[in-house]
Amino acid sequence: MNVKVGQAAEAPSFAKASRELLGNTQLRHNVRHATDMIRARRASVVAETPDWQQLRDSARAIKDHVLRHLEAYLEQFEAACTAAGGKVHWARDADEANRTVIDIIRSHGETEVIKVKTMTSDETRLNPALEAAGITPVETDLADLIIQLGADKPSHIVVPALHRNRAEIRRLFMEKMQLQDLGERAEDLAAAARRYLRERFLRVRVGFSGANFAIAESGSLCVVESEGNGRMCVTLPKVLISLVGIEKIVPTFGDLEVFLQLLARSATGERMNPYNSIWTGVTPGDGPEEFHVVLLDNGRTSVLADAESRSTLACIRCGACLNICPVYRQTGGHAYGSVYAGPIGAILTPQLQAMRHSRSLPYASTLCGACYEVCPVKIDIPEILLHLRNKVVRSRGAPLAEWLGMKAAARAFSGGGRLETAQKLVRIAQKPFVKDGVIERLPGMLAGWTRFRDLPEVPAESFRQWWAGRQRKDTQ
Amino acid sequence: MVAVLERLGHSVDFRPAQTCCGQMHYNTGYQDDARRMMLHFLQVFRDAETICVPSASCVAMMREHFPKMAAASPDASVSRDVDALLPRVYEFCELLVNKFRTVDTGATFPHTVTLHTTCHSLRGTKIGERPVQLLRAVRGLTYIELPQADQCCGFGGTFAIKNADVSAAMLSDKTRAILDTQAEVCTAVDNSCLMHIGGALSRQRAGVRCLHLAEILASTAGEPA
Numbered sequence: 033m034n035v036k037v038g039q040a041a042e043a044p045s046f047a048k049a050s051r052e053l054l055g056n057t058q059l060r061h062n063v064r065h066a067t068d069m070i071r072a073r074r075a076s077v078v079a080e081t082p083d084w085q086q087l088r089d090s091a092r093a094i095k096d097h098v099l100r101h102l103e104a105y106l107e108q109f110e111a112a113c114t115a116a117g118g119k120v121h122w123a124r125d126a127d128e129a130n131r132t133v134i135d136i137i138r139s140h141g142e143t144e145v146i147k148v149k150t151m152t153s154d155e156t157r158l159n160p161a162l163e164a165a166g167i168t169p170v171e172t173d174l175a176d177l178i179i180q181l182g183a184d185k186p187s188h189i190v191v192p193a194l195h196r197n198r199a200e201i202r203r204l205f206m207e208k209m210q211l212q213d214l215g216e217r218a219e220d221l222a223a224a225a226r227r228y229l230r231e232r233f234l235r236v237r238v239g240f241s242g243a244n245f246a247i248a249e250s251g252s253l254c255v256v257e258s259e260g261n262g263r264m265c266v267t268l269p270k271v272l273i274s275l276v277g278i279e280k281i282v283p284t285f286g287d288l289e290v291f292l293q294l295l296a297r298s299a300t301g302e303r304m305n306p307y308n309s310i311w312t313g314v315t316p317g318d319g320p321e322e323f324h325v326v327l328l329d330n331g332r333t334s335v336l337a338d339a340e341s342r343s344t345l346a347c348i349r350c351g352a353c354l355n356i357c358p359v360y361r362q363t364g365g366h367a368y369g370s371v372y373a374g375p376i377g378a379i380l381t382p383q384l385q386a387m388r389h390s391r392s393l394p395y396a397s398t399l400c401g402a403c404y405e406v407c408p409v410k411i412d413i414p415e416i417l418l419h420l421r422n423k424v425v426r427s428r429g430a431p432l433a434e435w436l437g438m439k440a441a442a443r444a445f446s447g448g449g450r451l452e453t454a455q456k457l458v459r460i461a462q463k464p465f466v467k468d469g470v471i472e473r474l475p476g477m478l479a480g481w482t483r484f485r486d487l488p489e490v491p492a493e494s495f496r497q498w499w500a501g502r503q504r505k506d507t508q
Numbered sequence: 509m510v511a512v513l514e515r516l517g518h519s520v521d522f523r524p525a526q527t528c529c530g531q532m533h534y535n536t537g538y539q540d541d542a543r544r545m546m547l548h549f550l551q552v553f554r555d556a557e558t559i560c561v562p563s564a565s566c567v568a569m570m571r572e573h574f575p576k577m578a579a580a581s582p583d584a585s586v587s588r589d590v591d592a593l594l595p596r597v598y599e600f601c602e603l604l605v606n607k608f609r610t611v612d613t614g615a616t617f618p619h620t621v622t623l624h625t626t627c628h629s630l631r632g633t634k635i636g637e638r639p640v641q642l643l644r645a646v647r648g649l650t651y652i653e654l655p656q657a658d659q660c661c662g663f664g665g666t667f668a669i670k671n672a673d674v675s676a677a678m679l680s681d682k683t684r685a686i687l688d689t690q691a692e693v694c695t696a697v698d699n700s701c702l703m704h705i706g707g708a709l710s711r712q713r714a715g716v717r718c719l720h721l722a723e724i725l726a727s728t729a730g731e732p733a
Contacts, residue, residue, distance in 0.1 A: 051673045358660045362677040396671060398664025398678075399535060401631035421537030430537065434666070438533060442541035446548065448525040470710060480672035484679065485707025499522045 043369025073301025095346035113251030116313025126156035149173035150242025187365030190351035239269035331384035353403035568632030618648030
């Protein structure tokens, strides 16, 4: 199996990538502005939902149940979807999924495909594969269109162009759509995109989507979106292909009651998504004549195999953890080097890649716990980060200087006497660095501290010594 | 902390054999080392009546991760030891407010003070308003609420070194919020966050001190902090 998660395998470490991004003041302003807005909206619609915590518990229980019986539900989905006139394909990895999609498009002699926003196809790097096969993908989600026209990368699961502001988008549209003039209001930009896309909606004969939910009992798929472009992609073309991660299964239509409440409120701070499309197989004379579902593994079964971290697969891609994360707030999504950014990306990407790459990602968090608090399916992201950090260390993936430092500290902490000796040694070692009671510069890895902060010197008398002295006085 | 507890009439013991709860190792991925530190900790505090901890994050480490590490141990007595330990562990404010039912510690500290709500006091141990209750009872003290108090300061243990640049960016938001309050002193219930925040305020020559809450509660007119 050749698991691909976008270009994550070639991405630089989080520390390196974030260092460069932190210098981009426009990007940082855009990310702060956007996340602040979504956070506030989410907080207000969650506050008005009295059974929010029960909804979270229910959602998690459903997901846990599905993950325990995934095989059976996938087969049920396949049978129901096939009975309704759909065709189900199974893909072990990204390449197999992309090949399947390309073969279907080619079998119809088509060279263009209109796409609904889907992170899963970014994961498999479908667009470059389509282009290499002579097929032109057209992103129809406004944000994804912005990313595609700008040859950019998504920086957020729900709002992929969150790092771009209106002025930047206006310049991009004028250049790529070859417009002589374009207004500055959001409505003007939306109108330009509408004109550009509508012609393609009516012309292109193959549509492509992901899915937010795959319903096992009926073989139906569900996509939620805000713009209506998705509705057009899944209804207008003659052929529809949907790429679905195997973890997207829910048992019954009724389960959507829980998830649609949680997802809209968590993702965009809306009570309900403006467009909720649910379709089942094909219906003669209504919508696509041919419907294909590609069920994708691409590392998911290996995540499922680890009991300590399999709840990662419960994720419904709402992005609430990104919006609340104080780390994401500073860096934006590109620092994570993956289509999946933020706290969920920090646990999902390394696991999909079976910990072969992205080993810096489990450390891209202060463990502040804000992500767990907002997660609509109660994924304990900090706990999984710790589990993955342990995996990094156990597989000897930690930097040598860190490893030596931690081992030395562990030795010092093995007994009170040893700790006292260590404190004495540090007191001697710090001498060349102390000025007026403060250390302003340290060598090696410790420079990470002193580049930005002073460090107080280790005092002449430790608490331990002060206490011992006091005890002696008392007994005299 | 010793001064406050003794002033309130309690006798304090310090065991020189004690070292560390293992949080730094556990959180960085060195769980085997952390497990050994936990065993040492259990040994040292086996017969202690009440264990007072001046750090919410250490308390969170014990409550959240000691039971997990113990459950993974083949020796069932470790879990029993952890179960026997945890009810005796109190974060400093919990001990004063919950167990001793004291908010007035007899302190005097005539300064303006703001409180950094550490992530582990907010989400880990959920000690909530207790530090504020204690501060409000201090004579002469003017308490100013810190805006965006639920935002992490960017310390995160080894995060501060491994991702120093992002940590510094988060810290700049926090120091900006602190300076905006015009407080003279920033306090918290975790020394680690304070070392991080205080290190930046010192580098900026900002003229704001960082003090642990216990230092403020220990302060008197005769022996000011």
